Amino acid sequence: MLEWRDLQGEKVKEFQASVPFESVEAVDPKAEEAQLVLRTRQGDQNALRELVNRHRVRLIRTAANVLRDPMEAEDVAQEAFLKAFRELHRLRDDRAFASFVYRICVRLCVDRLRVKRAEPAELEPRQEAQGGSIETRMLVEKVLNQLPPDLRLTLVLREMEQMSYEEVAETMGVPVGTVRSRLHTARERFRALWNIATREEESY
């Protein structure tokens, strides 16, 4: 690894020449983001790709945890990007694209949850095996499925996505006090439903 104290004379020049111009210029990520949005507005497809690439992981991950289905999460994230680009005229501050597209994605997830609640629940777990036992994951999914969409979303954003109350409030477009009371209710209900679900599991 090249240390700063090793950089003297010619080495400094060599090092500076090896650093891409953009990485020297890009001091403010939000300003860089605004530049990408501006270029996208002007029809630059490379800028659009860069925006998608920057935010896709966060959108897909959150959607996967809210919906408990990685494949559906990709669909929703794709839909969110399309909607964001289509409604780019609504974005007042180009530096806020990240939260703009994230909010759209979360709203689309809630819409899907509302539709799902009207449909009979699937019993098979759809997520890939990851951390935690498969039984725990199935139980979590079963309990989350029984929560109303707003409570489920609050719980996922706070406990799985580790967001602050303020971030959850901004994402859901509600006051922080509402987040706190929803979270309180969501935890209480989750706890009650979890106890029932684990007792049922034990009795099998």
Place this chain on the structure above:
Amino acid sequence: MRRDCEWFRHLSAFDQQELSRQELTFLRNHAADCEECRRYSTDMRLLADVLQSAVIEHEGSQSFVDEVEEEVVQSRVLDKLNVWRPALLAALTTAAAVLTMLHVLTSQPVTPTLKPDDQPTAEAKVRIDLFEEAEPAPALEESDRG
């Protein structure tokens, strides 16, 4: 439920750093005294752990960016974003043309003024010569001799 227990559960919904020292002391003391609230706290921690263990780490497929780009191209989203560009170009061209015309009009006077010592131009001279070569107007003759 006792009022203290309700208050305990209400405060449990806050982050520790959001609470005052008195509130934190109350939480600690109440948990020491009340078995039900102690169980509640344990359940809440368990709940957080359970949810954390069920996190899905899915980053999406490699082709995700290409797929979004393809959808954007197919639905012509960028073209719609871009409609203002030709309009702006036309407006700028018109503005530039108007400014150029204004500049030309203000830098060259419409009616040239002649100073007393100005000499006639070559073209003007020809005109004067032509005028001078023209047949003079017939003078009045004293032909009426009687």
